[in-house]
Amino acid sequence: MQHHFTTRFEGVSLAPFDSLNLGLHVNDNALHVTKNREILKEKLGVSKLVFMDQVHSDCIVCIETGDEAPTCDAMITNVQGIGLAVMVADCIPILFYDAKHEAIGVAHAGRVGTLLQVGQKTALAMGERFGSRMEELKIWMGPSIHQCCYEVGFEATKGFENFLHVKENNYFLDLQSYNHAAFVALGIKPENMDISDVCTCCDTDYFSYRRDKITGRFAGVIAL
Numbered sequence: 175m176q177h178h179f180t181t182r183f184e185g186v187s188l189a190p191f192d193s194l195n196l197g198l199h200v201n202d203n204a205l206h207v208t209k210n211r212e213i214l215k216e217k218l219g220v221s222k223l224v225f226m227d228q229v230h231s232d233c234i235v236c237i238e239t240g241d242e243a244p245t246c247d248a249m250i251t252n253v254q255g256i257g258l259a260v261m262v263a264d265c266i267p268i269l270f271y272d273a274k275h276e277a278i279g280v281a282h283a284g285r286v287g288t289l290l291q292v293g294q295k296t297a298l299a300m301g302e303r304f305g306s307r308m309e310e311l312k313i314w315m316g317p318s319i320h321q322c323c324y325e326v327g328f329e330a331t332k333g334f335e336n337f338l339h340v341k342e343n344n345y346f347l348d349l350q351s352y353n354h355a356a357f358v359a360l361g362i363k364p365e366n367m368d369i370s371d372v373c374t375c376c377d378t379d380y381f382s383y384r385r386d387k388i389t390g391r392f393a394g395v396i397a398l
């Protein structure tokens with residue numbers, strides 16, 4: 175198994191997508207994005223690298239050939255040599271690994287996906303499909319926007335009452351802690367979870383929609 179979170183470097187896209195933009199939906203030159211995806215695939219040494227058309231849903235697709243291009247926000251597989259990619263620019267890229275049953279998954283968890291429990295549903299889908307046990311699952315949450323920068327309007331705080339930081343009537347969400355708590359409630363062991371402390375909005379090595387609006391997407395990738 176290998177897993178990796180990309181940065182914005184070592185690709186071919188031009189500003190404001192410079193340079194390893196992996197998103198085809200952000201109005202970058204499609205040839206550049208295709209080349210960037212090829213660069214990442216080469217680096218990983220996988221035969222197929224699957225990207226999703228992400229729509230902030232809780233739809234999960236089981237990948238079997240590696241030729242799928244699903245519209246969904248999570249994927250799982252137990253096929254060797256197929257890389258699963260989740261694109262982000264502030265949302266949490268979540269990676270899953272079950273060493274015992276040799277299975278992997280990815281999920282795209284922004285505010286909406288988090289409320290839909292897309293991460294928890296992905297873990298449960300691995301249980302149903304591959305026999306994964308929650309206490310044996312390993313989970314990584316990659317670089318994403320943290321509470322230092324994730325200010326939202328009051329209407330967007332619903333459901334996050336316990337993961338909210340209020341500073342002078344401004345509301346800041348802690349998506350990472352919400353997901354961590356939800357995973358623990360599901361039976362995932364805290365010692366099996368790794369949360370990146372990189373805030374994408376603070377760290378210019380990563381694309382950030384909040385910071386730059388017109389920008390690229392980096393990715394979390396995992397492969398058996």
Ligand SMILES: [Zn+2]
Pocket residue numbers: 320321322323324373374375376
């Ligand atoms: Zn920040």
